[in-house]
Amino acid sequence: MKYVKKIFKTLLLTATFFLAFSLLITLFNYFNIINYQTLAISKIIIPILSLGFSGLLMGKKASKNGWLEGLKISLIIILILFIINLIMGTFNPKILTYFLILIICAIFGSILGINTKNT
Numbered sequence: 001m002k003y004v005k006k007i008f009k010t011l012l013l014t015a016t017f018f019l020a021f022s023l024l025i026t027l028f029n030y031f032n033i034i035n036y037q038t039l040a041i042s043k044i045i046i047p048i049l050s051l052g053f054s055g056l057l058m059g060k061k062a063s064k065n066g067w068l069e070g071l072k073i074s075l076i077i078i079l080i081l082f083i084i085n086l087i088m089g090t091f092n093p094k095i096l097t098y099f100l101i102l103i104i105c106a107i108f109g110s111i112l113g114i115n116t117k118n119t
Contacts, residue, residue, distance in 0.1 A: 006061055007073065010054050010073055014057075044098075051077060051102045052105045054070075055107060056110065058109075058113065059109065059116075062114050069114075070106040074103040074105075
């Protein structure tokens with residue numbers, strides 16, 4: 001039960017991080033502070049940073065095998081995103097490559113998290 005609570009808290013913080021930056025970029029685009037190219041790049045960068053952040057959080061909470069904790073949390077998030085893509089009908093093979101990049105970012109984040117943890 002404690003582990004499920006840890007995962008849920010990490011998912012909640014990741015979703016908050018993702019939504020906050022997405023809202024910020026959307027507001028900048030609405031008021032013409034950023035152009036379309038910056039918006040397109042940020043649509044790629046924000047999820048990468050969000051999953052790196054979630055991996056970092058899981059790595060800081062792990063006692064060993066930080067990469068495995070990052071893999072677990074990234075697979076949960078990727079599964080949610082995969083289901084959303086299937087429901088929305090926007091699935092294409094390029095998204096699988098993007099999901100792989102997201103998984104790698106979460107694994108690297110968790111490796112950084114476990115190595116920067118104060119013992």
